[in-house]
Amino acid sequence: MALSGKLTKKLVENLGAGRHGDGGGLYLVVDPSGARRWIVRVVVKGQKNKKGGPLRTDYGLGGADVVTLNQARDRALEYRRMAKQGLNPRFNVRQEIPTFEEVAQQVHIDRMPTWKNAKHGQQWINTLRDYAFPKIGRMPIDSIDQPEVMMCLAPIWTEKHETARRLAQRIKTVLDVARSKGFRSGENPVTAIKDANALPKVKAKPKHHKAMHWKDVPAFYADLKTRNAMAAKALMFTCLTGSRTGEVLGLRWEEVDLEARLWTCPAIRMKTGNDHRVPLTDEMLEIIEPLKALKSDYVFEGQKRHKPLSNMAMLMLLRRMNVEGVTVHGFRSTFRDWASEVANAPREVAELSISHRIGSDVERAYARSDLLDKRRVLMEKWSNFVSGSSADVIKLRTSTKS
Incomplete structure (x- = not known):
């Protein structure tokens, strides 16, 4: 039969800061932080305080998040029985080993x-x-x-x-x-x-995300522009910014400064754990500015109000477009190849554009700049290429026809 007392399960969950008695020396202690724990106050037979009176001692019984009210009462009873026999609970209690x-x-x-x-x-x-x-x-x-x-x-x-x-x-x-x-x-x-090297050594095989060749991007992007689905707009923005899927889908309006033409992705969504500033081009702004009218918390709203698109939305769009052998993440690699092969961008500018860490810890400690101005120039060139308005695309079309 379960022991009874003054406290109830509801009181244990809702009582404010302080020490709350259940009876028989059992107390629920609620810290100002909200943490809850059990203690029991007992007098061990034969133990005296400095004045010669009975020595009252508090013993912890565990946190209220893992020890239920009934369990605390059972343990308190066990402690009182030991104390009456002159046994110090601290050294004689049977410890239950969790799984x-x-x-x-x-x-x-x-x-x-x-x-x-x-x-x-x-x-x-x-x-x-x-x-x-x-x-x-x-x-x-x-x-x-x-x-x-x-x-x-x-x-x-x-x-x-x-x-x-x-x-x-x-x-x-x-x-x-x-x-x-x-x-x-x-x-x-x-x-x-x-x-002990008890397990065999396994040579890790590098996994690369399947990427579209940069020469094919303008035609692909032109196809995307004909589509009204939110996934198409998100994929266009992802392609232009070279960002990761989670960074784009989690984009909130509070992160965007339209006047400064800047998107600051917070550290919590970044793989590097640091804020990342993305310069916004005319083409990028043309995608997101009309979405402001939806008055959603998220720039790319999904099927549920004030909720982002699904992680699979852009990948499923690629499949519906019959684009084989390409992943959404792969567009980061596409941009990186173009930056090297076509734009001849300095390595540090290209790497920072896709939020990669560059150099050693010491080098990063001294290189405080994120090269925003230089990255803005590079992203403008990329946007022009992808949207088909650069000389590179015109030259590419001419060579293809001939």
């Missing part, structure tokens, strides 16, 4: 505010869910050693090496956190496996 999955789920929750985006956070836990939980998820966290980790990694180490590498990193993180909380001791088995 690997329980620790992993809590690590995921604790780190939610640090994820670059929700998708990244979900991928983190999904990898463990698919490859670790079925094999070691129910095992006590302190019983997992090298053989158990190898059970997870070995089957996919060569076939899905990148996934396996990430899985190893995430298992290591979970085990490290468990050790920091006192649930484990000794060396992390993932580290031991790596140091």
Whole structure:
């Protein structure tokens, strides 16, 4: 039969800052930050304070986000029983060892505010869910050693090496956190496996996004301009700016300065983790300015009001246009090839135009400029080429006809 007290589940979730008693020495402590934890105050038989009176001591029972009200009452009762027998709960309580999955789920929750985006956070836990939980998820966290980790990694180490590498990193993180909380001791088995070279070396094959040749872009872009779909407008803008899919689809009007002809993509959406300024050309502005009339939060609004286009929208458009062997991300490579082969742009200007890091950490520390003016000139030339209004396109058409 469950113990009872003054608190209820609803009160535990909603009480404000302070110490709230449940009875029998059990308290819910709510910090000003909103964090909630359980403590129990007991008097250990035979222990005295400095004045010779009974020594009252507070013991933590865990956070209210992982320890339920009934569990806290059960633990408080166990502590009181030990105290009556003269046993100090700090040294005599039976510690419950959580399972690997329980620790992993809590690590995921604790780190939610640090994820670059929700998708990244979900991928983190999904990898463990698919490859670790079925094999070691129910095992006590302190019983997992090298053989158990190898059970997870070995089957996919060569076939899905990148996934396996990430899985190893995430298992290591979970085990490290468990050790920091006192649930484990000794060396992390993932580290031991790596140091012993227990898994075969896999030579990573570079993966390149399939890209359209720069000579084919003007004709492709002309076809896009005949289409009214929002995906077509987003793809045109992506092609012109050399930006990544997520950067374009997440574009909000507050990031655009029409007067300065500038788009500042915030660090949270950038792979580099830094703000990136994109100079806007006449052709780019011709695409986005009419969309202002929609009064949406996002420049490229999807089917739902004030929500962006789907990540797949532009790729599906390419398929409907029967454009084979090309990805949306590949247009970054297309621009980069054109910048080198046609525009003869300096490497640092071309690389910064597609938000690539250049040089070492030391070089970047001294090179504070993002070369915006030089990039603006390059993007103007690219826009003119793509839209078919540059001398390069006219020359290309003439050579094709002859």
